[in-house]
Amino acid sequence: MRGPGGERQRILDGPAERPVVPTSLQLEPRVGRSLARLRHELIDASGVLRGILEPDGKGLLTDAVGLLERQACRVAVIGQIKAGKSLFINALAQRPGLLPTDVNPWTTAVTHLHFGERSEHDDAAVFRFFTASEWEQLASGGGKLRELTERLVPGFEPDQLRVYVSALKTRAAARLGPDFLRLLGQEHRFAALSPDILAQYVCQGDVGALSAAQQPIGRYSEVTRAADLYLPGGPFGYPFVVIDTPGTNDPFLVRDEITRRCLESADLYVVVLTARQALAASDVALLRILRGLNKERIVVFVNRIDELPDIRRDTDLVIASVRQRLRADLPGPEMPLIAGSAWWGYCALADQGAGFEHCLDSRTVSYLQQMHFLRRDDLIGPAAGDDHARANLRSALSAASGLDQVYDALDELLETSHHGRELRQMTSWLIEMARASEAGSREELESLAQRERQGPAASITQSELSRRRAELQRLQEVSAVIDSSATMFRDRQMEIVASELKALRRKLLRTVHECALIERDALVNDLMTRRSVRTWTYDTDPIRRRLSYEFLDGFRNTETKLMALQQEIMPQLRRLLALLAPTSGSTTEDNFMQRPVPPPVMTPLGATTALDLGESWWAFLFKARPTPMQRGRQLERIFKLEFTRAVDELLDGCQQSLTDHVVVTTEWSFGVCDVIARSIAQRRTQLIRHYETLRDAPADPPTIAAQQSEAASLEERAGQCAALIRRLEQIAHETVSVVPR
């Protein structure tokens, strides 16, 4: 358990040692410092290497730099509606008042906060409106849901959707005038960001005061699809994109679906729960979907402990109960579980005067004292306006807010995430290239020295030249081998992907078929025994769970096979490299060039299906089918249709991402060898040409000075490479030691 507390306590030991500004207010980055350093070094090293390497290798390095520069860690903050996500983000970003917060759910827009990442045109904020077709879909009845119901039962219009959709249209027209449709597809850009601007786009505004078309708050909220805000790094050392989602479990189904759609694209997830109703059934369902994505990338934050009656005791109770339920429902490695209060974090950051006195009710104060965040005499100062005492109070609130633990957890997850692994892998690639380049230079130096020993003109004997030519021939052969092995490697991986996924698809479809029959029989049975079944609804959770377990099983199999193939190929690659540059590959770690398989995207399994629609839908569906058997068959049909579609979508996505993975893996692992081979070949070709010129025009033998300068440049190149290798190895060593394998 990570409750708030622990080390912070020591700050309170002596007044002299207390920082005047709370730790979390200091502007040094809190998350991703070591990866940021690694990334920076890699970009640097790529630049150096690009200067050294032969032209053939430069393309790959340019790609690498581009990849590194575009990298940003995406953190989605998700949770049920009104779990306090926006306030949490404000506190996490250390920017109180950044995102508007309201007591009612407020927006359909997904907000991306880019920290330490510049926008295309250097804008501070970009708001994108729905496109005409998106709006049409939305306004004609909630996109996919409408499509679902239409496809299965033409003519049925879910009341729920109709109510929301007509409200949406009315509001948009009231706020923007009748010609609001021309806004669709546009975007608004701002060079500077202010709360007023933000409020126009992402706030719901006062639903009661719609007539005031001139009221700016929420003016564009109905038509805004996404907001991108560009901010300085703040607590994020590494480029971060924090995604604020509208929230799950929203009766406004459209918003719910928008939230689900942005789950796929994130690297890390912070699931925000409220302490009062921590880990409701729908939270468990959400976590199940996420765990499918990859459990090691989730942080669970139990927010709003400030609302608990007896904060200390109840927090322990809540955490223990959440931990227990997580263990029971989601067995496996544990996720970081942090209790805290974004409100306290906010109060600690809020401007002087406004803010933190509100926090100081008796429950909070006694909690802060119990946890030793605050001493009794700390409470006298703030009332008297004592700056030092206020700072202590801020520090106490900040420590109790749990945000420090969130930073630490994010930092740790970032290290072990895809980003961390990619960066480390790129490090070993760069080291390999530098090694090969160094070895090549040394070899040339060696031959230069030899020539010098033998005297200038005599050195270029016919046998030397033919030896060089043979060497070049061999290099070209090796290149060809690399090419053909790469093709073979890719094809074998593709075969694995295709055959494994085919089997998996068959298995999942069989499960769908089986379950459909079971559900049909259950319904028929129910209808036969209970005389008047007027209402009927269906719980899709069990089938989703079963499918996701089976899918993950199959996915892990595929992953294992792909990794096994990589393992098999690695020694061969290593031998190839050794052929090219004898010193290369001697000290690299075992997982050299091994590329992790990206985690699967499981969202198709979480999408709303027709089976999830309410009572009235089923009543409508069953109205025309009086006999139990007919109803049973109808259920079977819909069940198969919906889940076959989900399985197809799931596997198509999976196939796509694995194919991409295979292509990139092949390109990179063999690409590195290829670059090395080509660059050595190129040097050799140059060398041979040089020898040929010397042979053909012996009248002008190279001067001592020219030879010396050539030797010096080779020496310098080898030295640069060696230095680069040392630096990269040092960094690789430092970052690896942080990460538990």
Place this chain on the structure above:
Amino acid sequence: MMIEADRLEELLADLWEAQHKLAARVRRVPALDEHLDALARLESIATARPRVIVLGEANAGKTSVANLLLDAAVLPESVVANTRRPLVLHYADAVGVTAMAGHEAIALPIDRIEIAPRLDRIEVGLPNPRLGAFDLMDTPGLSSLTQINALELRSTDMLIWCTVATQAWKESERRLWTSIPARHRRDALLVATHRDALRDNDLRKVRARLAAETQDLFRGIVLVGASGSMGRATDMQPGNGDGELGAAIEKGLRAITKRRHDGVYRVACEIMREAVLLLEHGPRRPLLRLARVTAPSMIPLRAT
């Protein structure tokens, strides 16, 4: 809280008179026994005690609301899921606990409630004056549709759906609630708990949203400040929604009772009319499916 006592007296008097008249016939017609039984069952329906059932998702403040209704911190409240099985509280002169396993009742010592194995329900008699007008049922947090069927709702039940004011009315709640048959929801109340966590302006906003999003699903919406603090019954001051909740429940119970009495009266008339026909014209195909008059689920009962 008195529920139309005069009308009930009147109704009962009518029923007794009807039974008396049928029983006093000199010529004994065997088919009439069925009618007599039905009238007797109607009597028990007319006098059945209403139940107030507190429903909601886990930790929605159901037990707090039950305590609020009892005007005393009778039941233990907790910040984690705490109520494990339905608990029915009814009036008794002395405290007594009965555990129900199926239809079997087991008397329990009061301190051993939680260790009793495999119980469906616990019934507690309490000398609490608030229980004069209704029985009160506190339930475990709902999370799946199957749990709703297990509740065995009756037509005499008044349902209260609890939701936390700061995160009120989520899709999962809407789904659970709408899966309850509409006839049980006619007089239901939506109670938003922990309203003290909201400021005045926010209270108004939440109320407006709830009203807009739950149209036709509830008879009324009440925000209460069931403090959520364990054992601090003193927090329930006037203005915490206590009075408003009491009044709303009284109104709901009155509507339920009135409908039940009307139903009893209507069915009794049908029975008498049929009995008269039977006496005048001899046994024929019965006009009424008397077997369906079973206590106390009588709302679906209609003359066919």
